Amino acid sequence: MTANSPTTPMTAANGVPNPDLIDATHDPHRRSWVESANMADSDFPIQNLPLGRFRRRARGAGGVAEPWRAGVAIGNYVLDLRLAAAQCPWPEDVQPLLEPLAEGDLAAFMALGRPAWKRLRAALSEALTLDSDQGPFLELCLCPIGDAEMSLPCRIGDYTDFYAGIHHALAVGKLMRPDNPLLPNYKWVPIGYHGRASSIGLGGQVRRPQGQTRSSAVESGGPPHFGPSQRLDYELELGLWVGVGNELGTPVPMAKAEDHLFGIGLLNDWSARDIQGWEYQPLGPFLAKSFATSVSPWIVSFEALAPFRRPAVRAATEPQPLPYLDSPFNRAHGAVDIHLAVFLQTAAMRKARIPPVQLSHSNAIDAWWTPAQLLAHHTSNGCNLATGDLLGTGTLSGPGPGQGGSLLELSAGGKFAIELPGGETRTFLQDGDTVILRAFCETPGAVRIGFGEVVGTVVG
Numbered sequence: 001m002t003a004n005s006p007t008t009p010m011t012a013a014n015g016v017p018n019p020d021l022i023d024a025t026h027d028p029h030r031r032s033w034v035e036s037a038n039m040a041d042s043d044f045p046i047q048n049l050p051l052g053r054f055r056r057r058a059r060g061a062g063g064v065a066e067p068w069r070a071g072v073a074i075g076n077y078v079l080d081l082r083l084a085a086a087q088c089p090w091p092e093d094v095q096p097l098l099e100p101l102a103e104g105d106l107a108a109f110m111a112l113g114r115p116a117w118k119r120l121r122a123a124l125s126e127a128l129t130l131d132s133d134q135g136p137f138l139e140l141c142l143c144p145i146g147d148a149e150m151s152l153p154c155r156i157g158d159y160t161d162f163y164a165g166i167h168h169a170l171a172v173g174k175l176m177r178p179d180n181p182l183l184p185n186y187k188w189v190p191i192g193y194h195g196r197a198s199s200i201g202l203g204g205q206v207r208r209p210q211g212q213t214r215s216s217a218v219e220s221g222g223p224p225h226f227g228p229s230q231r232l233d234y235e236l237e238l239g240l241w242v243g244v245g246n247e248l249g250t251p252v253p254m255a256k257a258e259d260h261l262f263g264i265g266l267l268n269d270w271s272a273r274d275i276q277g278w279e280y281q282p283l284g285p286f287l288a289k290s291f292a293t294s295v296s297p298w299i300v301s302f303e304a305l306a307p308f309r310r311p312a313v314r315a316a317t318e319p320q321p322l323p324y325l326d327s328p329f330n331r332a333h334g335a336v337d338i339h340l341a342v343f344l345q346t347a348a349m350r351k352a353r354i355p356p357v358q359l360s361h362s363n364a365i366d367a368w369w370t371p372a373q374l375l376a377h378h379t380s381n382g383c384n385l386a387t388g389d390l391l392g393t394g395t396l397s398g399p400g401p402g403q404g405g406s407l408l409e410l411s412a413g414g415k416f417a418i419e420l421p422g423g424e425t426r427t428f429l430q431d432g433d434t435v436i437l438r439a440f441c442e443t444p445g446a447v448r449i450g451f452g453e454v455v456g457t458v459v460g
């Protein structure tokens with residue numbers, strides 16, 4: 001397959017990774033002295049090294065919480081970079097990179113840019129490799145992941161949610177316009193809206209929102225309902241974390257777009273469909289979305305994703321990206337092969353000790369737009385992005401049955417109930433339902449890496 005072959009469908013996923021992106025940190029034979037990192041099913045092998053912010057849980061009543069610090073997930077542990085910076089020898093050029101991380105200021109590190117990100121990754125990989133001289137020092141800097149309380153990676157100044165999942169757009173469009181599901185702009189312009197940054201969290205308890213919804217009285221001029229949403233849903237998305245910002249008035253070209261992207265995490269865009277249906281015209285989603293958005297705590301870097309990059313090319317019969325959304329690199333390697341899945345566990349399942357059931361699976365490679373295209377488009381009017389800004393991809397559904405990234409799709413707008421183990425059914429979420437998003441990458445010749453998970457439980 002050649003990258004610019006006009007007949008290559010976008011979903012053909014077996015590109016050759018760019019050798020320029022691959023280095024010793026991706027070596028599938030590299031193993032860690034942290035033994036749990038060498039297990040085949042670990043999300044956090046030495047080839048991953050995602051960053052997050054954490055502190056040890058305060059022990060017992062009256063325990064004093066530690067300050068947040070940055071950490072690296074490795075196997076079943078978090079490497080505490082505050083301790084690691086202080087208690088372990090590092091190469092001279094690495095020590096300054098560790099300083100903001102030791103202070104728990106992940107954003108300050110994210111702002112340093114790709115050379116710093118690559119240098120620290122190489123140094124951490126060396127230090128965690130089997131037989132590293134730094135091992136005996138760093139062994140004392142590990143916190144069991146179960147003892148770590150996680151925080152948002154950084155302050156999120158601004159949040160935009162896109163609509164890059166074409167199979168989601170098609171499925172949702174079909175519910176409203178069976179004969180013409182995609183609007184004429186979809187394949188030309190990355191659709192998005194400005195979301196609410198203040199209500200982004202790590203999940204946990206998510207309160208069912210109240211809001212206005214359409215009532216039967218509306219048709220005859222009567223009032224809508226106001227009350228708890230009856231059609232609460234999740235959306236399976238990825239969140240792109242902006243590392244380096246851009247000046248107002250200075251668009252980021254495609255060739256430089258990925259230099260601004262630090263990494264990727266999971267994102268659940270909780271959505272109240274009944275509130276959304278009544279409020280969204282003509283200006284788009286508002287209170288149907290702003291009550292909660294949940295992200296996973298670990299940011300997987302674009303460096304870690306290098307072995308899983310894929311071509312982003314469209315069939316000749318499809319609209320091609322305008323020049324400002326096109327680049328040779330994007331055509332050759334712009335897409336990322338990430339397996340995604342949603343799991344659900346109801347309160348009754350929890351009580352009966354029934355494990356979470358998988359509701360759907362999909363792959364980020366099926367998105368219509370790549371991360372670089374989303375960032376380039378966002379800045380194309382001169383809009384300035386800042387370190388710590390978050391870009392949601394939009395719901396990432398697949399083309400087949402069981403691949404819808406929301407209940408809206410899986411239940412066809414509430415028409416079909418989904419059967420669950422234990423005998424329950426769902427069209428939309430009920431109180432006590434726990435939604436779990438997970439993701440991982442795997443490909444021959446590389447070690448599987450995972451994203452961890454984002455877990456949220458609906459409360460009334």
Ligand code: CA
Binds near residue numbers: 235269392
């Ligand atoms: Ca969304």
